[in-house]
Amino acid sequence: MAAPMSLLVEFGGGAELLFDGIKKHQVTLPCQPEPWDIRNLLKWIKQNLLKERPELFIQGDTVRPGILVLINDADWELMGELDYKLQDQDNVVFISTLHGG
Amino acid sequence: MCQAQEQYGGCGWPQGRPRVGCAQKCMKCKEASPVLVIRVGDAFCKACFREYFVHKFRAMLGKNRAIYPGEKVLLALSGGPASSSMLRQVQEGLSRETAKKLRFIPGIIYIDEGAVCGQSLAERAETLLQMETILQASGFPYHLAHLEEVFDLPSSILQHVPHNPAGPKNSYKEAVEGFIRQQRQEEGGGPPLPERHIQEKLAEFCMQDVPRTEGLATVQTEQLIQLFGSVKTLTAKEELLQTLRNHLILHTARAQGYSKVMMGDSCTRLAVKLLTNLSLGRGASLAMDTGFSDDRHGDVVVVRPMREYAAKEIAFYNHLFGVPTVFTPALDTKALEKASIHRVIERFLYGLQAEFPSTVSTVYRTGEKLSATPGDAGLAPGAAEPERCLLCSCALDTNVEDGSALQAILVSEQLSQQRLPAASPAGRGCCQGAEEQRGCCTNTTAPGADARADFLPLLCYGCRLTIKDMTCLESLPLYVRSEAERRKRRALMKLEIQEFLLEDEAVNPGES
Ligand SMILES: [Zn+2]
Ligand SMILES: [Zn+2]
Numbered sequence: 001m002a003a004p005m006s007l008l009v010e011f012g013g014g015a016e017l018l019f020d021g022i023k024k025h026q027v028t029l030p031c032q033p034e035p036w037d038i039r040n041l042l043k044w045i046k047q048n049l050l051k052e053r054p055e056l057f058i059q060g061d062t063v064r065p066g067i068l069v070l071i072n073d074a075d076w077e078l079m080g081e082l083d084y085k086l087q088d089q090d091n092v093v094f095i096s097t098l099h100g101g
Numbered sequence: 102m103c104q105a106q107e108q109y110g111g112c113g114w115p116q117g118r119p120r121v122g123c124a125q126k127c128m129k130c131k132e133a134s135p136v137l138v139i140r141v142g143d144a145f146c147k148a149c150f151r152e153y154f155v156h157k158f159r160a161m162l163g164k165n166r167a168i169y170p171g172e173k174v175l176l177a178l179s180g181g182p183a184s185s186s187m188l189r190q191v192q193e194g195l196s197r198e199t200a201k202k203l204r205f206i207p208g209i210i211y212i213d214e215g216a217v218c219g220q221s222l223a224e225r226a227e228t229l230l231q232m233e234t235i236l237q238a239s240g241f242p243y244h245l246a247h248l249e250e251v252f253d254l255p256s257s258i259l260q261h262v263p264h265n266p267a268g269p270k271n272s273y274k275e276a277v278e279g280f281i282r283q284q285r286q287e288e289g290g291g292p293p294l295p296e297r298h299i300q301e302k303l304a305e306f307c308m309q310d311v312p313r314t315e316g317l318a319t320v321q322t323e324q325l326i327q328l329f330g331s332v333k334t335l336t337a338k339e340e341l342l343q344t345l346r347n348h349l350i351l352h353t354a355r356a357q358g359y360s361k362v363m364m365g366d367s368c369t370r371l372a373v374k375l376l377t378n379l380s381l382g383r384g385a386s387l388a389m390d391t392g393f394s395d396d397r398h399g400d401v402v403v404v405r406p407m408r409e410y411a412a413k414e415i416a417f418y419n420h421l422f423g424v425p426t427v428f429t430p431a432l433d434t435k436a437l438e439k440a441s442i443h444r445v446i447e448r449f450l451y452g453l454q455a456e457f458p459s460t461v462s463t464v465y466r467t468g469e470k471l472s473a474t475p476g477d478a479g480l481a482p483g484a485a486e487p488e489r490c491l492l493c494s495c496a497l498d499t500n501v502e503d504g505s506a507l508q509a510i511l512v513s514e515q516l517s518q519q520r521l522p523a524a525s526p527a528g529r530g531c532c533q534g535a536e537e538q539r540g541c542c543t544n545t546t547a548p549g550a551d552a553r554a555d556f557l558p559l560l561c562y563g564c565r566l567t568i569k570d571m572t573c574l575e576s577l578p579l580y581v582r583s584e585a586e587r588r589k590r591r592a593l594m595k596l597e598i599q600e601f602l603l604e605d606e607a608v609n610p611g612e613s
Binding site: 012064070073074075077078098 | 135136137138144182369412413416420426428430448451454
């Protein structure tokens with residue numbers, strides 16, 4: 001049984017537009033039987049934070065290609081991607097690189 | 102294709118995405134824990150990544166030897182990630198120890214495109230404020246322009262100004278040595294560097310004389326909205342915006358004496374542009390549009406020093422090293438996936454890239470092989486300047502040769518246009534059912550078709566498509582229309598003169 005967990009979730013590079021233009025979200029994830037990982041977090045974000053056009057953020061069970069994910073300032077590719085087990089006070093950042101620059 | 106396989110590992114099949122373990126160390130220093138993976142599976146720690154990133158910028162400029170010491174260089178800043186990190190690289194480069202120092206004089210231009218991207222005046226003012234904070238903090242002189250200012254551009258902006266051959270073109274090495282000598286003298290002599298002094302003065306001047314949104318003529322905003330409203334497709338709108346933006350940047354560069362413009366196109370952006378250009382029929386100007394250096398305007402050369410950075414590297418650099426960016430909506434922000442060819446291609450590339458991380462760099466390197474357009478590179482001295490497209494200033498690719506794709510398109514276009522009036526009841530009056538009609542029917546097609554017919558021959562194939570997507574050419578800025586008029590008159594005059602030239606030749610057939 002995973003205890004409730006507090007995270008700082010951030011959106012940048014234009015991805016914040018899908019979240020009411022708000023870049024930083026201090027969120028508390030509820031208790032649930034299995035541990036929280038990024039895969040679950042994305043589902044939770046889709047249900048609780050995402051305001052519009054989910055297809056611009058999520059594709060299947062992962063993020064849309066072109067959106068980078070950083071866990072505590074490190075590339076999620078180094079952290080196990082969807083399988084990374086979240087810990088209390090983790091910082092997860094989503095940066096869109098689509099049509100920017 | 103065989104060559105490509107050899108170069109990229111020779112496995113004959115694109116490499117899938119390798120999974121990187123958590124326990125891995127930085128591939129460069131082999132000590133620190135890595136923070137990101139670039140290229141295909143290379144993990145870098147923060148310090149090594151920074152060094153790699155900064156070095157790549159200097160190496161890019163050094164390798165191409167495009168910028169001379171003391172040259173004025175205008176940085177085109179959009180507030181987006183790539184151009185913002187380009188600004189940071191220039192700042193880093195200028196503050197380095199002498200041996201590795203960049204030695205040019207930078208200035209910045211920011212163009213407010215809010216009017217066509219659906220921003221209200223209040224939102225535009227807010228964006229401008231954020232941009233100004235960044236611009237002022239840079240300490241470089243800067244220029245703020247509104248896209249509306251294209252309506253005040255002179256038609257000379259569309260003219261090719263030959264590069265001054267008396268310039269330091271011949272010896273890059275001499276120019277560098279001369280500059281270093283000069284700088285040593287100054288350092289010994291005590292008085293402040295005139296270059297820095299001028300820079301400070303300019304910065305002061307710019308800060309006092311900033312165009313604000315309050316001063317913006319609403320008439321021109323309406324004109325601009327009307328212009329973009331007359332363009333039917335998002336694809337053509339994007340092309341038009343790019344063209345107008347380039348003209349405004351070129352104008353500022355010429356007016357303020359900048360001989361180079363730096364654009365922050367990333368490798369990812371250029372790969373999208375390359376495939377987009379191909380599908381838009383802009384293949385002929387591919388090398389110009391995506392290469393490192395672009396001299397289509399002659400006197401002002403555009404360089405793209407960010408072209409070897411992937412969007413991912415740029416996003417990470419900005420995030421890890423606190424580079425400020427300002428997000429401004431684009432023409433198509435949150436638009437439908439398939440709204441324009443640009444979007445379709447972007448999605449296609451990113452989709453492939455997710456599974457095959459070398460996709461973007463492979464596309465990009467393919468583009469790199471098309472380094473120079475034959476029309477420009479092989480131009481003998483004294484040979485006639487090639488005719489250039491009215492809008493994008495690339496050498497015209499529209500010589501209709503027998504059997505070319507363009508000829509086929511033109512023929513089928515003519516045929517389909519001829520059938521239409523004959524089939525419609527309105528067109529029946531003068532030439533009933535006749536297959537080979539002329540004169541009367543072509544005039545009945547559409548109002549403004551005449552103006553269009555005059556316009557099209559002045560454009561390259563790609564720009565023709567953009568113009569064809571416009572419902573009304575009258576909303577084009579005056580500088581475009583008057584330059585078109587001027588070229589049309591010149592072409593007519595040339596035709597008249599041609600008659601004499603032909604007669605001349607007939608008299609002396611033995612010559613030449
Ligand atoms: Zn390292
Ligand atoms: Zn053109």
